[in-house]
Amino acid sequence: MATGAANRVTVRIMGEDYVLKGKASPEQVQKVGRHVDTVMNEIRQANPSLSTTQVAILAAVNLAADLFRLKEDYEELLALLQDEEAQTTRSEKP
Protein backbone atom coordinates (compact mmCIF):
# COMPACT_ATOMS: atom_id res chain seq x y z
CA MET A 1 0.00 0.00 0.00
CA ALA A 2 2.76 2.46 0.90
CA THR A 3 4.49 3.70 -2.22
CA GLY A 4 7.48 5.35 -0.55
CA ALA A 5 6.60 8.70 -2.13
CA ALA A 6 5.19 11.45 0.10
CA ASN A 7 1.49 12.17 -0.36
CA ARG A 8 0.18 15.74 -0.21
CA VAL A 9 -3.18 15.89 1.52
CA THR A 10 -5.28 18.97 2.28
CA VAL A 11 -7.10 18.89 5.62
CA ARG A 12 -9.42 21.56 7.04
CA ILE A 13 -8.80 22.45 10.70
CA MET A 14 -10.66 25.25 12.47
CA GLY A 15 -11.84 26.58 9.11
CA GLU A 16 -8.36 26.77 7.57
CA ASP A 17 -6.78 24.46 4.98
CA TYR A 18 -3.46 22.77 5.75
CA VAL A 19 -1.49 20.85 3.14
CA LEU A 20 0.19 17.94 4.91
CA LYS A 21 2.97 15.87 3.40
CA GLY A 22 3.85 12.38 4.51
CA LYS A 23 3.96 8.72 3.66
CA ALA A 24 0.65 7.95 5.38
CA SER A 25 -2.36 7.26 3.15
CA PRO A 26 -4.66 10.21 2.38
CA GLU A 27 -7.41 8.46 4.42
CA GLN A 28 -5.12 8.23 7.45
CA VAL A 29 -4.10 11.89 7.12
CA GLN A 30 -7.77 12.96 6.83
CA LYS A 31 -8.56 10.90 9.94
CA VAL A 32 -5.74 12.63 11.86
CA GLY A 33 -6.93 16.06 10.64
CA ARG A 34 -10.53 15.37 11.67
CA HIS A 35 -9.38 14.24 15.11
CA VAL A 36 -7.37 17.46 15.64
CA ASP A 37 -10.36 19.54 14.46
CA THR A 38 -12.65 17.67 16.89
CA VAL A 39 -10.26 18.11 19.84
CA MET A 40 -9.85 21.84 19.07
CA ASN A 41 -13.61 22.38 18.75
CA GLU A 42 -14.20 20.67 22.10
CA ILE A 43 -11.61 22.90 23.78
CA ARG A 44 -13.04 26.04 22.15
CA GLN A 45 -16.59 25.15 23.22
CA ALA A 46 -15.45 24.59 26.81
CA ASN A 47 -13.32 27.79 26.83
CA PRO A 48 -14.82 30.31 24.38
CA SER A 49 -12.51 33.14 25.52
CA LEU A 50 -9.29 31.40 24.42
CA SER A 51 -7.48 32.51 21.27
CA THR A 52 -7.05 30.03 18.40
CA THR A 53 -3.33 29.74 19.29
CA GLN A 54 -4.20 28.88 22.89
CA VAL A 55 -6.82 26.36 21.73
CA ALA A 56 -4.29 24.74 19.36
CA ILE A 57 -1.60 24.58 22.08
CA LEU A 58 -4.07 23.02 24.55
CA ALA A 59 -5.10 20.53 21.85
CA ALA A 60 -1.41 19.63 21.36
CA VAL A 61 -1.05 19.24 25.16
CA ASN A 62 -4.09 16.93 25.34
CA LEU A 63 -2.85 14.83 22.43
CA ALA A 64 0.67 14.60 23.92
CA ALA A 65 -0.87 13.51 27.25
CA ASP A 66 -2.91 10.81 25.42
CA LEU A 67 0.27 9.72 23.62
CA PHE A 68 2.27 9.42 26.86
CA ARG A 69 -0.52 7.46 28.56
CA LEU A 70 -0.76 5.08 25.61
CA LYS A 71 3.06 4.67 25.62
CA GLU A 72 2.84 3.50 29.25
CA ASP A 73 0.03 1.07 28.36
CA TYR A 74 2.06 -0.19 25.39
CA GLU A 75 5.11 -0.84 27.57
CA GLU A 76 2.99 -2.68 30.17
CA LEU A 77 1.52 -4.86 27.42
CA LEU A 78 4.98 -5.52 25.97
CA ALA A 79 6.20 -6.66 29.41
CA LEU A 80 3.16 -8.96 29.71
CA LEU A 81 3.84 -10.44 26.28
CA GLN A 82 7.50 -11.05 27.15
CA ASP A 83 6.34 -12.83 30.36
CA GLU A 84 3.93 -14.98 28.35
CA GLU A 85 6.66 -15.84 25.85
CA ALA A 86 9.08 -16.76 28.62
CA GLN A 87 6.42 -19.05 30.12
CA THR A 88 5.63 -20.65 26.75
CA THR A 89 9.34 -21.29 26.16
CA ARG A 90 9.64 -22.91 29.60
CA SER A 91 6.60 -25.13 29.03
CA GLU A 92 7.95 -26.18 25.62
CA LYS A 93 11.35 -27.11 27.08
CA PRO A 94 10.62 -28.51 30.54
Place this chain on the structure above:
Amino acid sequence: MATGAANRVTVRIMGEDYVLKGKASPEQVQKVGRHVDTVMNEIRQANPSLSTTQVAILAAVNLAADLFRLKEDYEELLALLQDEEAQTTRSEKP
Protein backbone atom coordinates in the same frame (compact mmCIF):
# COMPACT_ATOMS: atom_id res chain seq x y z
CA MET B 1 0.28 8.42 44.37
CA ALA B 2 -2.89 9.74 42.72
CA THR B 3 -4.94 11.73 45.21
CA GLY B 4 -8.12 12.01 43.13
CA ALA B 5 -7.96 15.82 43.33
CA ALA B 6 -7.01 17.77 40.19
CA ASN B 7 -3.51 19.28 40.24
CA ARG B 8 -2.88 22.74 38.79
CA VAL B 9 0.47 22.87 37.02
CA THR B 10 2.00 25.80 35.13
CA VAL B 11 3.92 24.86 31.98
CA ARG B 12 5.75 27.23 29.64
CA ILE B 13 5.11 26.62 25.93
CA MET B 14 6.49 28.89 23.19
CA GLY B 15 7.29 31.53 25.83
CA GLU B 16 3.79 31.62 27.32
CA ASP B 17 2.57 30.13 30.61
CA TYR B 18 -0.35 27.71 30.59
CA VAL B 19 -2.04 26.52 33.79
CA LEU B 20 -3.10 22.92 33.23
CA LYS B 21 -5.51 21.05 35.47
CA GLY B 22 -5.69 17.31 35.70
CA LYS B 23 -5.19 14.23 37.80
CA ALA B 24 -1.72 13.52 36.37
CA SER B 25 1.28 14.23 38.59
CA PRO B 26 2.98 17.63 38.19
CA GLU B 27 6.08 15.79 36.82
CA GLN B 28 3.98 14.07 34.15
CA VAL B 29 2.30 17.37 33.18
CA GLN B 30 5.71 19.11 32.93
CA LYS B 31 6.97 16.27 30.75
CA VAL B 32 3.94 16.66 28.44
CA GLY B 33 4.43 20.45 28.32
CA ARG B 34 8.14 20.10 27.49
CA HIS B 35 7.33 17.64 24.71
CA VAL B 36 4.79 20.02 23.13
CA ASP B 37 7.31 22.90 23.41
CA THR B 38 9.99 20.73 21.71
CA VAL B 39 7.66 19.65 18.88
CA MET B 40 6.54 23.27 18.29
CA ASN B 41 10.12 24.56 18.27
CA GLU B 42 11.14 21.91 15.73
CA ILE B 43 8.24 22.88 13.45
CA ARG B 44 9.01 26.60 13.80
CA GLN B 45 12.69 26.06 12.98
CA ALA B 46 11.79 24.04 9.88
CA ASN B 47 9.13 26.58 8.80
CA PRO B 48 10.06 30.03 10.12
CA SER B 49 7.31 31.79 8.13
CA LEU B 50 4.42 30.00 9.90
CA SER B 51 2.33 31.82 12.52
CA THR B 52 2.27 30.50 16.09
CA THR B 53 -1.30 29.24 15.48
CA GLN B 54 -0.17 27.31 12.41
CA VAL B 55 2.83 25.90 14.30
CA ALA B 56 0.56 24.80 17.16
CA ILE B 57 -1.95 23.19 14.78
CA LEU B 58 0.82 21.32 12.95
CA ALA B 59 2.21 20.20 16.33
CA ALA B 60 -1.25 18.88 17.22
CA VAL B 61 -1.43 17.10 13.83
CA ASN B 62 2.00 15.48 14.36
CA LEU B 63 1.06 14.36 17.88
CA ALA B 64 -2.29 12.98 16.69
CA ALA B 65 -0.47 11.07 13.92
CA ASP B 66 1.96 9.62 16.52
CA LEU B 67 -1.02 8.69 18.69
CA PHE B 68 -2.82 6.89 15.84
CA ARG B 69 0.34 4.99 14.86
CA LEU B 70 0.90 3.90 18.45
CA LYS B 71 -2.77 2.84 18.71
CA GLU B 72 -2.22 0.52 15.73
CA ASP B 73 0.96 -0.88 17.32
CA TYR B 74 -0.92 -1.36 20.60
CA GLU B 75 -3.70 -3.28 18.90
CA GLU B 76 -1.21 -5.50 17.06
CA LEU B 77 0.55 -6.25 20.34
CA LEU B 78 -2.77 -6.98 22.03
CA ALA B 79 -3.65 -9.47 19.26
CA LEU B 80 -0.22 -11.14 19.69
CA LEU B 81 -0.76 -11.40 23.44
CA GLN B 82 -4.21 -12.94 22.94
CA ASP B 83 -2.64 -15.48 20.54
CA GLU B 84 0.06 -16.32 23.10
CA GLU B 85 -2.57 -16.72 25.81
CA ALA B 86 -4.67 -19.00 23.62
CA GLN B 87 -1.59 -21.16 22.92
CA THR B 88 -0.65 -21.28 26.61
CA THR B 89 -4.21 -22.38 27.49
CA ARG B 90 -4.10 -25.09 24.82
CA SER B 91 -0.72 -26.38 26.02
CA GLU B 92 -1.98 -26.46 29.61
CA LYS B 93 -5.09 -28.43 28.64
CA PRO B 94 -4.02 -30.73 25.83
